[in-house]
């Protein structure tokens with residue numbers, strides 16, 4: 310049964326997992342607002358450009374704090390007002406990406422990242438977080454051969470830690486589901502729809 314309450318859904322996963330395709334399909338099917346991180350606001354676009362620039366060194370702490378600044382602004386200026394207006398929101402990445410990439414991937418302390426996340430997003434938590442999971446090598450092969458950004462140019466080991474991080478988070482966080490991204494697009498879409506139906510998503 311679908312709910313009348315606007316819902317907030319996040320898609321997560323490693324680079325090249327296919328989450329953007331499914332986030333877009335999900336939002337379009339339900340007339341929900343599609344948004345993304347980093348960069349879902351004008352300020353966020355500036356942060357995204359600097360965050361992805363592979364030739365601008367920064368510490369992992371700086372990287373995490375810029376991701377969180379982007380998210381905090383995104384929550385206040387896009388996500389919360391959209392939900393308050395009665396429209397559902399689908400975001401391509403949310404707080405799970407900071408825990409997975411900067412925590413499990415870069416090795417920053419997860420307890421500190423969780424505390425900083427609380428500061429950044431307050432009570433704004435997704436009703437559902439969908440992790441599209443697939444092996445790093447498969448995701449890597451799917452990526453377009455364009456110039457690699459800071460994260461795409463990181464080692465395979467880094468991406469393995471990020472993948473393991475998402476899977477670990479899915480066992481501890483509430484409202485997370487993992488979907489096998491190695492299946493056909495249609496099969497992944499079916500699994501996504503089943504997860505959405507369980508929270509009363511009207512598509």
Ligand code: TYD
Nearest residue numbers: 324346347376402403406407410411460461
């Ligand atoms: P994304 O826009 O999803 O990648 P793409 O360019 O393939 O569409 O995200 C850009 C990169 O930012 C991605 O490699 C993951 C990284 N990232 C983090 O490291 N931490 C975060 O908190 C977020 C939101 C993204």
